[in-house]
Amino acid sequence: MPDRLVWLLRHFNLRARVFQAGVLNCNASFEAQSGLxxxxxxxxxxxxxxxxxxxxxxVDDPSVLFFMNPTQHRVQPAATGCSMVCATFEFGLDEGNPLLEALPELTLVRLGDAPILGLTLRQLFTESEEDHCGKQAVLDRLCEVALVLVLRDLMDQHRLDVGLLAGLADTRLARAINAMHAEPNRNWTLEALAGEAGMSRARFAVHFRDTVGMTPGDYLGEWRVGLAQSMMLKGMPLKSVAGEVGYGSASALSRAFLARRGKTPTTWLREHGTKCSP
Structure with a gap:
């Protein structure tokens, strides 16, 4: 099966920052911060x-927990303390990122159920306990790898019933979703997507909606607008972005953007401290 995460990771930049590594023996509270x-x-x-x-x-055995969306929460170790690595992370967009909308508020994976994480986390713990140059950078990168491995595990073990990762866990739907991700500017029809999945048009439409949680057309529209947001943040002019994501003109993209985000691209970019290039 082709890489199911390649386009998500290519277009939405994952960045982690470790702020706790070692023994934690006091309570800690974390505020919900947009995009984190x-x-x-x-x-x-x-x-x-x-x-x-x-x-x-x-949680009383080695585990990975992550809040994909900004969530206020409290961490309270047992009286004897615990050993933890904690990090914040960003995934490119605080809205419009399909991964942010595909996961529950809290995801918990116990390491005993996910041996694929073992090697990376052993390296993470070893690095956290030693004092080498470049330690912060190594910890940050290892946390990013751990997050990707968790996403892989959620798909491979079919741990989610509905959402994007559930769709990518389905061999047939994954082919159609990957096709949309790879060629957002293609004039996709329901028949063409069903053909990618090797299913009949009617069966594909129902199965996609039941598994992903939206129709193929809605998902394609969300992917295109989310991709446009990512490109605009990188400074691409609106006209160029429109062509890249499947809209015939900047005005057509603006109408789709307004319908899905409730604001124009210019307004959205201004809120993110960026000017919109025509």
Whole structure:
């Protein structure tokens, strides 16, 4: 099967920043900050994670927990403390990123259930306990690798029932989704997408909606606008972006953008401190 994450990782930049590495023996609270997710990796000990408005979750064996979307939460180690690596991360966009909308508020993967994470996390823990030059950069990169491996595990083990990763976990739907990701500027029809999946038009439409949570047309529209946001943040002019993502003109892209984001590209870019190039 082709790489199911290649286009997401190419267009939406993943960046992590480790701020805790080692023994944690006091409570810590984390505010919801726009565009920031949180990653917590428990090496040993026990810890309670309490998202705002939810009951505490006790984690008492090595695990990876991450909040993909900005979520206020509290981390409370057991009286004897615990060993943890914690990081913030960004995934390119605080809205319009399909991964941000595809995952639950909190994702918990116990390492005993995901051996694929073992080697990377052993390196992460080793680096966190030693004092070498470039330590911060290595910790940050290893956390980024860990996040990608968690996403891979969620797909490979079919841990999610609905959403983008559930769609990418389905061999037939993944072919259609990858095709949209690779060629957003193509004039995709339902028949053409069903052909990519090797399914009938009617069966594909129902299966896609039930698995991904939206129609193929809606997903394609969201992908195109999200991709346009990423390109505009990199300074690409609106007219060029429109052609790249499948709209015949800058005005056509602006209309689609307004319909899906409730604001024009110019307004959205201004809110992100960037000017819109025509």
């Amino acid at each position: 997710g949180y990653l917590h990796v428990l090496k040993s000990g026990k810890v309670e994670i309490t998202p705002q408005g939810h009951d505490p979750i006790l």
